[in-house]
Amino acid sequence: MKTAVEEFLHYLSVERGLAENTIAAYRRDLSGYVKHLEKNKISSFSSVSRSHITNFMLYLKDKGLSSNSISRALVAIKVLHRFLVTEKYIKDDVTSAIALPKLWRKLPEVLSSQEVERLLGSCSNLKTNEGIRDKAVLEIMYATGMRVSEVVNLKLNNVNMDMGFVKCIGKGQKERIIPLGKYASQALTRYIEKARPAILKQKNDPSLFISRLGRKISRQSFWKAIKTYAKKSKIKKDITPHTLRHSFATHLLERGADLRTVQEMLGHSDISTTQLYTHINKERLKQIHRKFHPRP
DSSP states (O other), rough: HHHHHHHHHHHHHHHHHHOOOHHHHHHHHHHHHHHHHHTTTTGGGOOHHOOOOOOOOHHHHHHTOHHHHHHHHHHHHHHHHHHHHTTTTSSOTTTTTOOOOOOOOOOOOOOHHHHHHHHHOOOOTTTHHHHHHHHHHHHHHHHHHHOHHHHTTTOOOOOEEEEHHTEEEOOOOOOOOOOOOOHHHHHHHHHIIHHHHHTTOOOOOOOOOOOSSBBBOOHHHHHHHHHHHHTTTOOOOOOOOHHHHHHHHHHHHHTTHHHHHHHHTOOOOOHHHHTHHHHHHHHHHHHHHHHOOOOO
């Protein structure tokens, strides 16, 4: 079974072109699935029944996993079994009749425009190379709404400062072009011309954002920087790198951007994902109405 899973993951990587993080998530979910089957004396996928998969879902629930995590694991299992049928490892797809649970989607945390200004303003130590870099990181994340994994993997040649845009390679290796804006362009120019060469110290790395060790900065460093500046700006909300992405989308829609344009800049394949931000707008309108209307 483990060999079949590895072949499936190779297929997702090579033929479907899924991102490394997505492949890693599939590997974790399917590894737990195979271990659970083996523990129940199932040694072949052809012996798996619907009840085995249902029991695995219940097992995950008993472990305290969220409905989102359980649903993600079920998606991985369904795609795996579909692949096994296609490759003739098994005859029937026992997952075809198992429906995905309807999930209650929690509205993401969003910063107000004033809170974004405070967060970006807290990164004001431009006397150090790391401070200049962090300022550029925060500015580009809010200006473009890119995922942290996309920002980490940016190359220097992905940025066109003359035209004022960045070329982003998103999920499924899909490419999109996103405008930078004046503030992000200024911060990025300062970083590229002054801080980046000093941090690299004559080393050769194509990555845009460089760690103090002279190589591509890690996702963990992004998280740490965001937490540090959030604390410094005294914003009490639980801020993550994705918060700036959520805020980017929400603020664009609040100011009249159309949904399709925001979808394109976010790199969403399905517009229903982008529509989540219209719900955020409605909820915020309700809050403002309750707060300021004389008869709420």
